[in-house]
Amino acid sequence: MTAAPSAQQTDTIETADTVDRAIDSPDEAARKARESTLLTPRFYTTDFKAMDRIDVSPLRAEWDTLLAEYEGDNNHDHFQRTPAFAEEARQQMAQWSPELRQEFLDFLISSVTSEFSGCILYNEIQKNVTNPDIKALMRFMARDEARHAGFINQSLKDFGLGLDLGDLKRSKAYTYFKPKYIFYATYLSEKIGYARYITIYRQLERHPGKRFHPIFKWFERWCNDEFRHGESFALIMRTQPHLLRGANTLWIRFFLLAVYATMYVRDHTRPMLKDAMGLDATAYDYEVFRITTEISKQVFPVSLDTDNPSFRRGLARLFDLSTRLESAKKRGGVVGRLQQAGLAVQGLATFARLYLMPVHRHALPQQVRVAPAW
Numbered sequence: 001m002t003a004a005p006s007a008q009q010t011d012t013i014e015t016a017d018t019v020d021r022a023i024d025s026p027d028e029a030a031r032k033a034r035e036s037t038l039l040t041p042r043f044y045t046t047d048f049k050a051m052d053r054i055d056v057s058p059l060r061a062e063w064d065t066l067l068a069e070y071e072g073d074n075n076h077d078h079f080q081r082t083p084a085f086a087e088e089a090r091q092q093m094a095q096w097s098p099e100l101r102q103e104f105l106d107f108l109i110s111s112v113t114s115e116f117s118g119c120i121l122y123n124e125i126q127k128n129v130t131n132p133d134i135k136a137l138m139r140f141m142a143r144d145e146a147r148h149a150g151f152i153n154q155s156l157k158d159f160g161l162g163l164d165l166g167d168l169k170r171s172k173a174y175t176y177f178k179p180k181y182i183f184y185a186t187y188l189s190e191k192i193g194y195a196r197y198i199t200i201y202r203q204l205e206r207h208p209g210k211r212f213h214p215i216f217k218w219f220e221r222w223c224n225d226e227f228r229h230g231e232s233f234a235l236i237m238r239t240q241p242h243l244l245r246g247a248n249t250l251w252i253r254f255f256l257l258a259v260y261a262t263m264y265v266r267d268h269t270r271p272m273l274k275d276a277m278g279l280d281a282t283a284y285d286y287e288v289f290r291i292t293t294e295i296s297k298q299v300f301p302v303s304l305d306t307d308n309p310s311f312r313r314g315l316a317r318l319f320d321l322s323t324r325l326e327s328a329k330k331r332g333g334v335v336g337r338l339q340q341a342g343l344a345v346q347g348l349a350t351f352a353r354l355y356l357m358p359v360h361r362h363a364l365p366q367q368v369r370v371a372p373a374w
């Protein structure tokens with residue numbers, strides 16, 4: 001799991017003293033990982049009994065092929081740090097500006113947290129179900145996410161800021177989602193994770209001089225894990241066609257918008273990271289949306305019109321409002337709080353306008369699986 005979305009739109013108000021603190025100690029890194037705002041990755045729990053009742057037999061052949069891929073484990077040797085990795089990281093870090101260092105640390109912390117979020121959720125499902133198909137799948141996915149989280153955490157340790165994942169598991173808040181919301185949100189999070197990693201990988205393949213940390217070399221094989229995790233949820237949803245039609249398409253639209261908007265605002269608050277890779281945050285985000293939308297046609301009968309100028313203006317406005325909200329938090333006091341409330345209302349209204357925009361509609365393909373061809 002990568003970018004974790006949230007359907008709970010209310011608990012974003014932080015106290016002024018937690019805004020914009022430098023990540024310069026293990027305690028601060030741990031606090032950042034525990035943080036629950038609209039933009040930070042969350043931990044999830046769900047209804048295990050309902051998970052137990054999933055019946056994949058309508059797509060048995062495709063399911064078995066997918067499980068055989070997990071069994072084959074073609075990335076078992078991928079997430080190993082080499083001495084060359086550590087040396088390259090050490091040399092490159094010494095050349096960064098303090099701002100890039102902060103943005104990269106923020107990126108590493110949110111990435112470990114969302115990878116670990118997937119690990120915990122899949123592992124909990126695995127422990128609490130008896131359904132052999134779901135148990136096997138969840139065990140494989142938890143294995144992958146544990147590797148991903150551990151691998152990123154090693155890079156945090158280079159800064160002396162490694163996270164205590166056991167402590168994070170105990171101390172971070174959990175959000176309950178019923179299974180269908182887990183499917184929509186997690187499917188999207190896996191596929192958008194793939195699209196993000198492959199877009200960065202391709203950019204740095206073209207411009208190796210912009211690869212400012214060795215971890216990006218790992219993204220190509222890594223993102224295929226995320227792609228496969230997404231395929232698993234695609235199959236699960238396609239065995240329950242009612243999740244993909246009627247009133248549920250309103251939920252699908254909601255999750256698409258929540259995930260895209262969260263990513264847009266988050267990426268624009270970390271512009272230096274994209275800049276260092278020679279990417280423009282806006283162009284990068286729309287490329288990621290384009291890829292994700294293309295892939296998601298395997299399950300979702302609707303997609304957002306991300307090329308529509310009004311849609312683009314709406315996302316830009318959300319980012320602007322979020323920047324002003326941060327300033328109001330820093331200001332604090334009664335005026336700051338009133339400003340925050342006003343901006344939150346405007347943010348909700350902008351989100352609602354985006355939600356109500358016309359969408360593209362498509363028939364679902366006969367063949368569910370898609371190849372990671374980007």
Ligand SMILES: [Fe+2]
Pocket residue numbers: 001002118145190225226229
């Ligand atoms: Fe994943």
Ligand SMILES: [Fe+2]
Pocket residue numbers: 001002115118144145148225226
């Ligand atoms: Fe992952």
